[in-house]
Amino acid sequence: MNAGSQRRLNWLVWLTLAGTLFTTVVMLVGAWTRLVDAGLGCPDWPGCYGKLLVPDSEHAYLHHPDAPLDPFKASMEMFHRYLATLLGIVVLLVVRLGWSQRRQAAYPWRLSLVLLVAVIIQGAFGAYTVTLKLWPQVVTLHLLGGMCVLALFLWLHLRLRRLRRTHDAPRRQPTPWWGMAAGLLVLQLALGGWVSSNYAGIACQGMPTCNGEWWPSMDVSEGFHLTQTVGPNYLHGQLHADARTAIHMGHRLGGLLLGVALIMLWWRTRLAPGMAGPMRLVVALFAIQCLIGAANVLMWLPLWLALVHTAGAIALSMGLLWAWWQWRYACVDIKSKRGCAEVLKLQMS
Template sequence: MDSNSFSYESSPAKLNMAIRLSSLGIVFTFIVILVGVWTRLVDAGLGCPDWPGCYGALVVPNAERASDFAPHIPLDPFKAWVEMVHRYLASSLGLLAIVLVVLAWKNRHLRNYPVGVSVLLLLVICLQGAFGALTVTLKLWPQVVTLHLLGGFTVLAIFFWLRCRLGVCQRQPVTRSSLPRIWWLAIALLTLQVALGGWTSSNYAGIACTGFPTCNNEWWPSYMDFNEGFHITQEVGPNYLYGQLHAGARTAIHYTHRIGALAVGIALLMLWHYGHTKQPSIRGITQLMLGIYALQITLGIVLVLFSLPLSVALMHTAGAAVLMLCLLRTGWRLSIAQVSYSPATYRKVSHA
C-alpha cells in the first residue's frame, strides 16, 4: 500500500478521532471554567504569587521553601493547590488543542474540514494562558479577570463550533440560511451579561444589593456611582483581592447586572417567538433555553438572599455556560437548514 492509499484509508479514523476529541474538549472546557470560578470564589486566585509555577516550583512546595522564595507572602497550602489544579487543567486543555491542530493538518485534504477553526482554538487558548499569567502578576486586576472569564467562554464556544463543523465534514450543505437579527441580539446580550457577571465577581459586588426584587429596599437605589463602577482604567498595581471600589460603585455594578439579566430574558422570549412562528426546528431548544433562564434567575435570587453560597454560585456559572451552548446550537440549526446525508466520499491529496 503506497503512502497516498494510506492517507486515503486512514482519513475516516482521523476524522472520527477529531470528532471525539472536540466533544471531550467541550466537557473539559466546561470543567475548567467551573474550576476557575471555584478558584475565584475561595479567594485562591493569588494562592501562588508567581506564574506558571508556585513559589518557584512546579508543584506546591512546603512552607520552608515557599518562605525562602517569597518571605512576605505566607503559603496557604489549600489555596495554592486550588490555583495549581486550575493551571494543570488549563494546560491539559492546551495540549488537547495542539492534538486537534495536528489532526487538522493531517485531514486538510478532506472537504469542509475546519482547519481554520482548529488553529483559532489553539491561538485563543494561548491567549487565555497569557490572561492567566496577567491575572496573577497584576494581582486580580478586574479588567483582566473579566477578560479571562470571557476567554473561557470563547474557548467553550469554539470547541462547540468545531464539533458542529466536524459533524458535517464531507457532507454537502444543501441550504444555508443567514442568522436572524434576533439571534445576534441574544448572543450579544448574553456575552455582555457574562462580562457583567465577571465584572461583578471581580469587584466583589455580588451582595452589594441586598433583597429582591428591590436593591437595598429601593427599586432604584439612590446611591449608585456608575462612573466609578465602570471606570475601566482603574489603577494597575494595588492588590484587588476583596476589591477596591466603594459601596456606591459596587451597587451600580450589581444593579446593572440585574438589568442585563432582564434584557437577556426579553431577547430569549423574542427568539422563542421567532422559532414558534417562523422556524419550527428551533422550538424545542428555545423552550429549553427559557427553562434554563428561569433557573438562572432563581439561582441569582438565592445568591443574593443567602449571601453567595459557593455551590449556588458554581451552578449559576454552569447555567450561563449551558445557556451559551444552547444559543450556539440554535444558531447552528438556523445557519444550516438542511444537510445531505449521502455517504461521505473522501478525496485523496492532490500531488499535482
C-alpha cells in the first residue's frame, strides 16, 4: 500500500468512527423529537410549512391552516432533519474517499455501498413518517433503519481498522447461538419501536405484574394488526387499552427471551479467547436496560428516562455487534495457549 492509499485509509478509519458516533446522536435527537411530540411539528417534508427554516405563524397558517404552528416542535423537527442531512453527507464522503480504494484487496467497498443505500432508504422512511402522519409501521421501520445504519457504520469502521493493520486474519465460524441472540435482539428492537409508536409505554402499571395481574386482559389481534389502514393522524396513538397492553406485554416477553438467549450465548462463549470481557459487557448492558425499562413503568415514563432507555438499546445493540466481531477475530489477535479450533471443540463437547 502506497503512502497516498495509507493516508486515505487513515482518514476513512476516523471518518467512520465519527459517523458511528454521529449516527448515535441523530438517533437520540430523533427519539427526543418523538418523545416531545414534535414528530409532526412540520406537517410537510422536506421543508417546514414550505420553508427551509421555521416560518412565522402567519405564513404557517396560510400554508397549512389545519396544522397550527408550534415554534418549539417545528424547530425540534427541523433540527433533527438537518442533522440527518449532515449524516448523509458523511456517508457520501465515506463513499467518495473509498472510490479510489475499491480495487484494493480486502477493502470493504460493497459494505460502503450498502451503507449508502441504507441511508437513502432511511431518508425515505423519515419522509413517510411525516407524510403518513406517524403511521406506526413506518415509525418502527424508521427506528430499525437507524439501528441498521449505526451497525453498518460500526462494522465498516472495524473492517477498515483491520485493513489498516495490513493483514486479513482467519475467522471463527458462526454458531446457532449467535443467530438466535441476534434475531431476538432485532425482534426486541422492533417490539420496542412498536411500543413507542403506539404509545403503549405505560399501558401496564406496575412491575413485574401488569395492572395488578400476571396475565392481564389483552387484545393481541388488534395490538399486532400490522396491515391496518393509514389513518388521518397517529399522534398519541389510536389503539384501545387492551391492544396497547398486549403490545407492552409482548415487549416484556421479548425481553425475557432475549435475556435467556444472551445468558446462553455468554455460557457457550465464555472459554473462548478474548470473549469473557465482551460477553460480560453485553449481559451487564442487558441487565441495566431491564432496570431502566422497569423504572420507566414505575415512574410513569419520564421523558429523560425514556431517552435513556433508547440509549440503552443502542448500547446493547452495539455491544453485541462488538462481541460478535471479537468472536470472529480475537483468537488470532490475543495470544493464547489454545487455538480457536480447540476452544470450539471444548465448548461443543
